[in-house]
Amino acid sequence: xxxxxxxxTEISVVEKEDVTLDCVxxxxxxxxxxxxxxxxxxxxxxxxxxxxxxxxxNEISGRYSWNFQKSTSSFNFTITASQVVDSAVYFCALSEAxxxxxxxxxxxxxxxxxxxx
Amino acid sequence: KAGVTQTxxxxxxxxxxxxxxxxxxxxxxxxxxxxxQTPGQGLQFLxxxxxxxxxxxxxxxxxxxxxxxxxxxxxxxxxxxxxxDSALYLCASSLRAGGGGNEQFFGPGTRxxxx
Numbered sequence: 001x002x003x004x005x006x007x008x009t010e011i012s013v014v015e016k017e018d019v020t021l022d023c024v025x026x027x028x029x030x031x032x033x034x035x036x037x038x039x040x041x042x043x044x045x046x047x048x049x050x051x052x053x054x055x056x057x058n059e060i061s062g063r064y065s066w067n068f069q070k071s072t073s074s075f076n077f078t079i080t081a082s083q084v085v086d087s088a089v090y091f092c093a094l095s096e097a098x099x100x101x102x103x104x105x106x107x108x109x110x111x112x113x114x115x116x117x
Numbered sequence: 118k119a120g121v122t123q124t125x126x127x128x129x130x131x132x133x134x135x136x137x138x139x140x141x142x143x144x145x146x147x148x149x150x151x152x153x154q155t156p157g158q159g160l161q162f163l164x165x166x167x168x169x170x171x172x173x174x175x176x177x178x179x180x181x182x183x184x185x186x187x188x189x190x191x192x193x194x195x196x197x198x199x200x201x202d203s204a205l206y207l208c209a210s211s212l213r214a215g216g217g218g219n220e221q222f223f224g225p226g227t228r229x230x231x232x
Contacts, residue, residue, distance in 0.1 A: 043225055
């Protein structure tokens with residue numbers, strides 16, 4: 001069965017520090033998708049990135065970057081020069097069964113990031 | 118384009134009652150999934166609907182049910198409420214089901230409190 005582990009429950013940083021959120025996943029499928037979502041205090045999950053299992057290229061989007069390593073089953077997320085507005089809970093998620101008729105997401109427990117001014 | 122809407126946003130019920138939550142997906146999206154979020158269990162998948170058919174179901178008791186209408190709007194129902202059903206219920210829509218990699222857009226959730 002699939003599983004996503006986010007070992008860091010809570011991280012506190014000061015504004016402008018870089019921070020990395022860890023995500024380790026387990027799956028038997030060879031084809032799968034990984035996601036990161038952000039959940040601000042308002043509660044709505046905001047999509048950040050999707051990566052398929054065949055694309056191990058790192059990705060950078062502004063202050064955000066993602067490091068996907070199949071060898072260690074990890075999909076880590078780094079925020080460079082963090083800002084107070086980055087404070088939120090961040091979820092890593094896995095979607096398997098690419099050839100099935102559904103798109104179920106398995107989420108990690110989330111990492112609460114608190115950025116202080 | 119309007120996002121996913123969920124009604125009501127907040128709900129307070131007592132044990133034993135039943136509740137119905139509603140979700141309207143993004144226009145044109147045909148797949149709707151429901152998730153339950155609690156502090157203890159985190160985000161857990163409830164069910165997914167596509168074209169009025171339940172495509173997948175999570176590990177929840179039969180008290181949790183859902184349906185999807187021809188306009189893709191979805192409802193979920195919880196009967197005989199228990200204290201442990203207190204949670205944030207999130208609905209997500211995507212353009213299509215299957216494929217595993219469909220981006221799911223989430224609504225703001227319905228906060229259910231069972232007293």
